Amino acid sequence: TGPDTVSPTGQPTGADQARMAQSGSYLTNAQGTRLYDTDHSLKAGPRGPVLLQDHHLREKVMHFDHERIPERVVHARGAGAHGVFRSYGTAANVTKAAFLSEDVETPVFVRFSTVLGSRGSADTVRDTRGFATKFYTSEGVFDLVGNNIPVFFIQDAIKFPDVIHAGKPHPDREIPQAQSAHDTFWDFVTLHTEATHHTLWNMSDRGIPRSYRTMEGFGVHTFRLVNAAGETTLVKFHWKPKLGVHSLVWEEAQIINGVDPDFHRRDLADAIEAGAYPQWEFGIQTFPDTPDQTFEGIDLLDPTNIVPEELAPVQPIGLLTLNRNPSNFFAETEQVAFHVGHLVPGIDITDDPLLAGRLFSYLDTQITRLAGPNFPQIPINRPHAPVNDMLRDGFHQTAVHRGVAPYRPNSLDGGCPFTAGADMGAYVETPVRVPEATKVREAPESFNDHFSQPRRFWLSMSPVEREHIIGAYSFELAKCYEQAIRERALLVLANIDPELCAGVAAGLGLPAPEPTVPLADVEPSPALSQVGHTWPTD
Ligand code: HEM
Numbered sequence: 378t379g380p381d382t383v384s385p386t387g388q389p390t391g392a393d394q395a396r397m398a399q400s401g402s403y404l405t406n407a408q409g410t411r412l413y414d415t416d417h418s419l420k421a422g423p424r425g426p427v428l429l430q431d432h433h434l435r436e437k438v439m440h441f442d443h444e445r446i447p448e449r450v451v452h453a454r455g456a457g458a459h460g461v462f463r464s465y466g467t468a469a470n471v472t473k474a475a476f477l478s479e480d481v482e483t484p485v486f487v488r489f490s491t492v493l494g495s496r497g498s499a500d501t502v503r504d505t506r507g508f509a510t511k512f513y514t515s516e517g518v519f520d521l522v523g524n525n526i527p528v529f530f531i532q533d534a535i536k537f538p539d540v541i542h543a544g545k546p547h548p549d550r551e552i553p554q555a556q557s558a559h560d561t562f563w564d565f566v567t568l569h570t571e572a573t574h575h576t577l578w579n580m581s582d583r584g585i586p587r588s589y590r591t592m593e594g595f596g597v598h599t600f601r602l603v604n605a606a607g608e609t610t611l612v613k614f615h616w617k618p619k620l621g622v623h624s625l626v627w628e629e630a631q632i633i634n635g636v637d638p639d640f641h642r643r644d645l646a647d648a649i650e651a652g653a654y655p656q657w658e659f660g661i662q663t664f665p666d667t668p669d670q671t672f673e674g675i676d677l678l679d680p681t682n683i684v685p686e687e688l689a690p691v692q693p694i695g696l697l698t699l700n701r702n703p704s705n706f707f708a709e710t711e712q713v714a715f716h717v718g719h720l721v722p723g724i725d726i727t728d729d730p731l732l733a734g735r736l737f738s739y740l741d742t743q744i745t746r747l748a749g750p751n752f753p754q755i756p757i758n759r760p761h762a763p764v765n766d767m768l769r770d771g772f773h774q775t776a777v778h779r780g781v782a783p784y785r786p787n788s789l790d791g792g793c794p795f796t797a798g799a800d801m802g803a804y805v806e807t808p809v810r811v812p813e814a815t816k817v818r819e820a821p822e823s824f825n826d827h828f829s830q831p832r833r834f835w836l837s838m839s840p841v842e843r844e845h846i847i848g849a850y851s852f853e854l855a856k857c858y859e860q861a862i863r864e865r866a867l868l869v870l871a872n873i874d875p876e877l878c879a880g881v882a883a884g885l886g887l888p889a890p891e892p893t894v895p896l897a898d899v900e901p902s903p904a905l906s907q908v909g910h911t912w913p914t915d
Contacts, residue, residue: 406436446711447746448496451541452507455490456589456642457710458649460699462512468661468694471610472602474723476514477694486511486757487699488713489589489645492524493544494555499638501630502555503584503849505575508594508616509715510697513761516802520719521614522739526583527595529680530572532824534734540565540572558856567865570827573873574681577831580849582624582842582907588644590655591623598732599677601666601725603807611664611677611727613684615691619656622907627848646702654700660691668810670727676823678729682830685902709757714743725807730820749773828872829897835874837905847877851884863887872896 404412412433419431427434449455466479476483490507491498506525511518530540543565546554553559566572578584586592594616602610625633633640648655662684664672672689675682703709716739717732726732743752749772752758767783785793838846850870854863863885870878871892882889 406433407440446748449490449746450742451492452490452509453496454494454498454500455488455507455710456645457486457488457703457713458645458655458699459701459703459709460485460487460654460697462510462659462695462697464659464695465693467692468602469604471604471608471612471661471663472723473605474514474519474602474721475516476512476519476721477723483515484513484761485697486513486709486713487697488710488715489592489641491555493541498555499634500641501585501625501633501638503558503579503627503630503853504555505579505584506586506589506592508592510594511713511715511719511758512721514721515762516721517762517804518719518758518760519721519724520715520717521596522715522717522735523594523596523614523616525586525592525594526575526578527593527597527613527615527683528574528578528830529597529731530566530575531569531731532571532679532681532820533730534732534738536569537731537734537738540569553856558853560857560859560862563854563857563862563866564859567862567869570869570872571681571824573827573869574831574834577834577846577873580846580853581834581838582626582845583622584849585625585627585630586641587623587625588620588648589641590645590648591618591620593617593622594657597680598729599664599670599727601727601807601809602661602663603723603725609666609725609807611666611670611672612661613689615660615662616657616697617660617691617693619658624907626845627852645699649699649702654698656699657697658693659695659697660693662686662689662691664689668812671823676821678727678821679824680729680731681824681827685833686904687902708755712747712752712755713757714739714747714752714755716740716743720804722802722804728809751775826897828894829899831873832897833899833902834905835877836899837901837903839906842906843877843880847880847884850877850881854881854885864890868893 404415406412415433415437418427418434420427462476462483462485464477464479464481464483466477466481468474468477469479475481488507488509490509491500491502491504492507493504494502507523508525509520509522511520531537543561546552547559547561566576596614599611599613602612604610637643645655664677664684670677672684675684677684717726717735718740720726726736744750747755750768751771751773753760753764754773754775767785769778769783780790782789782793787793835843835846850866854866857863864887867878867882867885867887868890870881871890872894874896875889875892879889
C-alpha cells in the first residue's frame with residue numbers, strides 16, 4: 378500500500394531499510410559500503426592533519442549537521458502513541474464513513490502537545506493541549522486535529538498569526554518560554570474579547586491536566602456528516618477519557634515542571650508499556666443542518682461557542698485504545714503531519730472561518746517543516762488505503778512511479794481508471810447552497826457575544842474550581858509588567874461575573890470595576906465541572 382517503494386533493483390527501500398539497527402554484523406555508510414572504522418578520521422600520520430579526502434568523515438558530519446528539522450510553529454512539544462479505534466456503528470445513520478460503521482477496527486496514531494512552548498519546554502505548564510488523531514481508514518486518512526479545550530481564542534484564521542505572536546515569548550527577552558504569564562498574551566486577550574472564553578478555560582483546572590490520559594478532546598469546529606442517502610447532520614466531536622477528567626493543582630504543576638519536565642510524556646509511555654492502555658470514548662453532539670446553522674440560539678459556526686451537553690448529549694460512537702509506543706520519536710511523533718483537510722467520504726466541513734484558514738495552513742507549514750511536498754510518503758503519514766495519484770517528483774520523492782502519462786485522460790497508460798461520482802466511494806463535497814452575498818471583510822453580528830458563554834462556564838464551576846480560577850488569574854496577571862493590562866483584564870472579568878472579578882482584584886490589590894455590559898442570563902451546565910483532582914483508582 379502507499380506509494381511504490383521498490384527501488385529500481387527490486388530491493389526494499391525506505392521504511393524497511395530504516396528499520397535496521399546498528400546492532401547488525403557490520404556497519405555501512407549510507408551507500409551500503411561496509412566500514413572498518415567509524416571512530417577515527419583519516420589523517421596524515423597519527424599526529425598529522427585530517428585529510429579532506431576522508432569522505433566517510435564528511436558524510437557522517439554532514440548528516441549530523443542536518444539532523445534537526447524546524448520544530449512545529451505551534452504545538453512544538455508533543456508525545457505520540459499508536460492505537461486502534463473500534464466503532465460501535467451508532468453513527469452509521471448519520472455518516473457513510475466506512476470506519477464508523479459497526480465494529481470496524483482502524484489503526485490510529487495520536488499526538489498530544491502543548492501549544493506555545495518550544496520542543497524542549499516542560500510538560501505541566503498552563504496551556505491548551507493538542508489532541509490530534511490520525512485514522513488510517515480503508516477509505517484514506519482522516520485526521521481529527523483537536524484540542525483539550527472545546528473553544529478557540531479567535532473566530533477567523535486571519536487572526537491566528539496575531540494570537541500566536543502574542544502568545545509566544547516576547548521577541549526581545551524570549552520570556553516566558555512556555556507559559557501564558559506575560560504582557561503580550563494578556564494584552565491580546567483583553568483587547569480581543571472573543572478570546573475571553575478560551576482564556577477562562579485555560580485559567581481553570583483544564584489548563585493543567587494531570588495526564589494526557591485524563592484529558593477530554595474536542596474537534597472544536599462544527600463538522601458536517603453525510604449519510605448514504607445524502608442527508609446531512611451538523612456535529613461536534615468529543616473524546617471522553619475512560620479514566621475521567623483530572624487535573625493537577627497549580628502548586629503540583631509548578632513543582633513537577635522542575636522535578637520532571639517530561640512528566641506527561643513519561644506517564645503516557647510508562648502506562649502503555651505497563652499494559653494500562655489509555656482509552657477514550659469517541660462521541661458526537663448532533664444538530665439539524667438548518668440554513669442558519671444555529672442550535673438553541675447558539676451560532677454553530679462560531680468556534681468560541683460550545684453547545685452545553687444538557688442541550689445536546691454526547692452520543693458514544695466508538696472507542697480509542699492507545700496500545701503501542703513509538704519506536705522512534707523522530708520518525709513517528711516528530712514527522713507526523715496532521716491536517717484538517719484529510720477527510721474521508723461521509724465527513725465534510727462547514728463554513729467556520731477559523732476552519733477555512735486551517736485548511737490552508739497545515740499543508741503549507743508542512744512543506745517547510747518536512748522539506749518539500751512528499752511528506753505523505755514518510756512511513757507514519759502513509760495511508761493504509763491504496764494510493765494512485767498523479768503527483769510527481771519534488772524534494773524527497775521516494776516512490777518510483779510507473780507509467781508515462783500522469784495526466785488524464787490519456788491513451789498511453791490505459792486511459793486512467795476514473796469515473797466521477799459517489800458510487801465508486803469517492804469523496805464528494807456536499808452541495809451546500811451558498812447564499813447570494815456581497816464580498817465583505819466582516820464578521821456576522823452573531824459573533825459579537827463574548828461574555829455569555831464564559832459566564833455559563835464560570836457558573837458551572839464548583840467552589841474549589843472557582844477558587845483555582847481566581848488563583849490562576851491572580852498569579853498570571855501579577856506577572857505582567859504593565860498595570861494598564863491588569864486593569865483591562867479586570868474590566869473583562871467584570872463582564873463575566875462580579876465574584877470572579879472581585880476575587881482577582883483582591884489578589885492583585887486593585888479595585889474591582891463595574892461591568893460594562895449587562896450580565897448574561899444563562900443557566901449553568903453541570904457537565905462542564907470536572908471537580909476531580911485525585912488520581913482515579915480503578
Ligand atoms: C498544529 C489544533 C487553529 C495552524 C496544531 C496541532 C493541533 C492543532 C492539535 C498539533 C498537531 C500535531 O500534533 O502535530 C488546533 C485547533 C485549532 C487550531 C484545535 C482551532 C480550533 C489553528 C489555526 C491555524 C493553525 C487557525 C492557522 C491559521 C497550525 C499550524 C500547526 C498547528 C501551522 C503546526 C502543524 C505542523 O507543523 O505540522 N494545531 N489548531 N491552527 N496548527 Fe492548529
